[in-house]
Amino acid sequence: MLRVDGLQKRFGGLAAVQDLSFQVEAGEIFAIIGPNGAGKTTTLNMISGLLAPTAGRIELAGRDITEATSAERCHAGLGRAFQVVQPFPEMTVEENVMVGALYGKEGTPYAEARRRAEEALERSGLSALRAVPAEELTLLQEKRLEIARALATDPRVLLLDEVMAGLRPAEARLAVDLVREVRDRGVTVVFIEHVMPVVRDLADRVLVMDYGRPLASGSYRQVTADPRVVEAYLGRDDEEDEA
Amino acid sequence: MRRALPDLLWTLLLAVAVALAPTVLRALFAQASVSYLSIAANAISLAILALSWDLLARTGQLSLAHAAFYGAGAYSAAILAKVSGLPLVLGLPLAALVAALLALGLGSVTLRLKGIYFAIATLAFTEVLKAVVQELPTGLAGGSAGLNVPPLFRPHFVPGVMQRWEIAFQRNEAYFYVYGGLLVLAVVVSIVTQRTRLRAAFTAVRTNEEVAAVMGVRPARAKLLAFVLSSALVGMLGALEAMRLGSVIPDGTFAISTTVFALVTPIFGGLYTTLGPILGAGVLSAVEETLRRTFAEGYLIGYGVVLVASILFMPRGIVGLFTRLARRRSAPSASDTEEAG
Amino acid sequence: MDLTLLAQGLVSGVLAAGLYALVSVGLALAIGVIGVINFAHGEFFMIGAFLAYQLFVSLGFDPLLSLIFVAPALFVIGAVIYQTTIRYVLEAPELNQMLLTFGLSIVLQNLALVIWGGDPRSISGVPYRSVGYQIGGISIGLVPLGSFLISLVLVLALYAVLARSKLGRAMRAVAQNRIGASLVGLEVNRIYLVAFALSALLAGIGGVMIAVIQSPTPTVGFAFTLKAFAIVVLAGLGNIRGILWASLAVAVSESLVATLVPNGDALRNAVFFAIIFVVLVVRARRTA
Numbered sequence: 088m089l090r091v092d093g094l095q096k097r098f099g100g101l102a103a104v105q106d107l108s109f110q111v112e113a114g115e116i117f118a119i120i121g122p123n124g125a126g127k128t129t130t131l132n133m134i135s136g137l138l139a140p141t142a143g144r145i146e147l148a149g150r151d152i153t154e155a156t157s158a159e160r161c162h163a164g165l166g167r168a169f170q171v172v173q174p175f176p177e178m179t180v181e182e183n184v185m186v187g188a189l190y191g192k193e194g195t196p197y198a199e200a201r202r203r204a205e206e207a208l209e210r211s212g213l214s215a216l217r218a219v220p221a222e223e224l225t226l227l228q229e230k231r232l233e234i235a236r237a238l239a240t241d242p243r244v245l246l247l248d249e250v251m252a253g254l255r256p257a258e259a260r261l262a263v264d265l266v267r268e269v270r271d272r273g274v275t276v277v278f279i280e281h282v283m284p285v286v287r288d289l290a291d292r293v294l295v296m297d298y299g300r301p302l303a304s305g306s307y308r309q310v311t312a313d314p315r316v317v318e319a320y321l322g323r324d325d326e327e328d329e330a
Numbered sequence: 331m332r333r334a335l336p337d338l339l340w341t342l343l344l345a346v347a348v349a350l351a352p353t354v355l356r357a358l359f360a361q362a363s364v365s366y367l368s369i370a371a372n373a374i375s376l377a378i379l380a381l382s383w384d385l386l387a388r389t390g391q392l393s394l395a396h397a398a399f400y401g402a403g404a405y406s407a408a409i410l411a412k413v414s415g416l417p418l419v420l421g422l423p424l425a426a427l428v429a430a431l432l433a434l435g436l437g438s439v440t441l442r443l444k445g446i447y448f449a450i451a452t453l454a455f456t457e458v459l460k461a462v463v464q465e466l467p468t469g470l471a472g473g474s475a476g477l478n479v480p481p482l483f484r485p486h487f488v489p490g491v492m493q494r495w496e497i498a499f500q501r502n503e504a505y506f507y508v509y510g511g512l513l514v515l516a517v518v519v520s521i522v523t524q525r526t527r528l529r530a531a532f533t534a535v536r537t538n539e540e541v542a543a544v545m546g547v548r549p550a551r552a553k554l555l556a557f558v559l560s561s562a563l564v565g566m567l568g569a570l571e572a573m574r575l576g577s578v579i580p581d582g583t584f585a586i587s588t589t590v591f592a593l594v595t596p597i598f599g600g601l602y603t604t605l606g607p608i609l610g611a612g613v614l615s616a617v618e619e620t621l622r623r624t625f626a627e628g629y630l631i632g633y634g635v636v637l638v639a640s641i642l643f644m645p646r647g648i649v650g651l652f653t654r655l656a657r658r659r660s661a662p663s664a665s666d667t668e669e670a671g
Numbered sequence: 672m673d674l675t676l677l678a679q680g681l682v683s684g685v686l687a688a689g690l691y692a693l694v695s696v697g698l699a700l701a702i703g704v705i706g707v708i709n710f711a712h713g714e715f716f717m718i719g720a721f722l723a724y725q726l727f728v729s730l731g732f733d734p735l736l737s738l739i740f741v742a743p744a745l746f747v748i749g750a751v752i753y754q755t756t757i758r759y760v761l762e763a764p765e766l767n768q769m770l771l772t773f774g775l776s777i778v779l780q781n782l783a784l785v786i787w788g789g790d791p792r793s794i795s796g797v798p799y800r801s802v803g804y805q806i807g808g809i810s811i812g813l814v815p816l817g818s819f820l821i822s823l824v825l826v827l828a829l830y831a832v833l834a835r836s837k838l839g840r841a842m843r844a845v846a847q848n849r850i851g852a853s854l855v856g857l858e859v860n861r862i863y864l865v866a867f868a869l870s871a872l873l874a875g876i877g878g879v880m881i882a883v884i885q886s887p888t889p890t891v892g893f894a895f896t897l898k899a900f901a902i903v904v905l906a907g908l909g910n911i912r913g914i915l916w917a918s919l920a921v922a923v924s925e926s927l928v929a930t931l932v933p934n935g936d937a938l939r940n941a942v943f944f945a946i947i948f949v950v951l952v953v954r955a956r957r958t959a
Contacts, residue, residue: 161546454944461941637774
């Protein structure tokens, strides 16, 4: 469903991502983990078209999207929720989701967009909050909005960037349930995460990155047993400097 | 489009008001109505300026090039009159076309510019365009002395039947109708972008272009559409004003004050709405007129003070003030969230 | 091509760049340190010019002498304006700041219009006004040279203040991180006040000099505001060092066109802004 080949991103002399290749099968929940600065968000940015790779290829459902704009990728079925939530603050929850519903696919009639928005609101549990301006939401609500908005674009693949950050355990459990539900309805999920229990519970397969390169991949059990992975996480200064 | 219906009904009402206004004014004020019509036309002109600028601002493009499109439209009509025998009224659609094409060009090259960078680039464009027009062959565009523009309406005097002032009245009345028509058009465009899916696209692009793109909105398309619509409207206004004034001249027609009024008015009235620019135009015109009549000299000082005071006490414009009052009254439990700006 | 003419154009351009840089640097302070889009900046320039004129006409003050009075006067005026109006729109959207400062600009321009009238006022009785030097066929006016030197000194002094002094460090800290700066105890509002007053002062000094070179009218300020904005944007927001280069680039180009191209003087503005436009557009393309 999603395929990345030889992806590379250089900033001047620094290679933020190198030799990255992986494949995600339809209906999988695929996790990308790794220490800070491993290049995970850079990778996601390249996949969603916000950053142009220096080399490599990205394919979505067999279609080459390496040169496509972000909007085109969305139309092709790529949805994304951001790590630092980016709602449209002046609009209500409903209006926010409608942006995704109306423009997620080209030429969506208004009625159908409404329907999709309704569904997305319900799936993320935001129906009651539909008229609230986005700037008044709590963090968990904002995260749900991120996902709802992405869902409204009717994605085939959903990219999630550290959605669990800042959530309390109870909230995180709710978010995990939501992601599972999303997958159960046929969406492939690729997510970046630091919170290991979430990765353990959700991921079908895991890819570990370090210093911009793929380090190991496999099931959660396999990668956490891998000594190289352990060293990558523990054998370094543990600075949690996330935004 | 269904949601636009109530607003479109109001617009119909506006159109009717415009249609009836001259007759009413004449009945009430006789000779004085001549100058009232002129003042009203000025207010309408300001409203069109404001509406068109606001349209563009909805996509986050803060343009200082409004005068450029105004001037381009004005000159299109002027040159049309000079070199061709075609009826002057064709100057209006021509102005729209020329302005739209210019906007397409400018908009395309400035797509990546944001905020003040975009503003300065558009300002620079205006200055360069002014100079280009000035340097065009004098036979075509009149150089720095400008061109005369024939009037759109030449009412004829019927002695014995009409009083003298009625010529002026007929002339002002005719112009008023055209201004009013353009206003209705501007209002319709503003409503359509406010009540259809375009609002979602414009607001998304304005708030965060990258996120909008990831949601499937095409930022370039939205921005260019807004630019073209906005410029076509103000281009037509420029042409109309040139016809009413009777001349175009580089310094005056491309004056920065046009841009300043275009941006000051919607902020004063309330951005990103249709009512805001119209209210702003009405109030500011009234304020200016009143100040002018009260203090002959230096009345603009008061005008400036009004502007300064308005932004300090009504940061979201007139419309924003009412919205805030309404919200506070209807939902007292809703948090006292700090409304930015 | 007449080399002498070329050289003349170059020299005149360099000399003019000084004044542009002085006014622009002041604006850059306002935008960079305080974060306010000040469209009234040029009015400080205009006030400086008219104050110098008035001092000359009423008290016979030589413009150089009047600098001693005009500078602090502008500092105070800037401080007052900041404290009564600017301070309240710091957090507001840019458009609000623009509206406020446009309003201020209208007030100040028209105040000047009422007080001094619309006719150009020049300090024409100054003895050294027409003094000039001839070096190899190139004429250099004493006044343009003097204002260039004064401007250069002031701009470099500002650089030094920003880079080394306590105040300068405080200003840079506040420019980069307002909340962080206040957390470490910097009195942010006072720093803003000083920065704004300083920007007014710099512009005012420029105004004194223009009063001797040209004959300013109340609207001269706004034209300089626009050019200053263009230069600040050309140098890149936050790049105060770049302002000297940007000013040089546009002033020299302006001057070259005015000197070498027939009827070039009318094209001055166009050249200035054409450069700005092209650079902005090309630069945006490069950061793809």
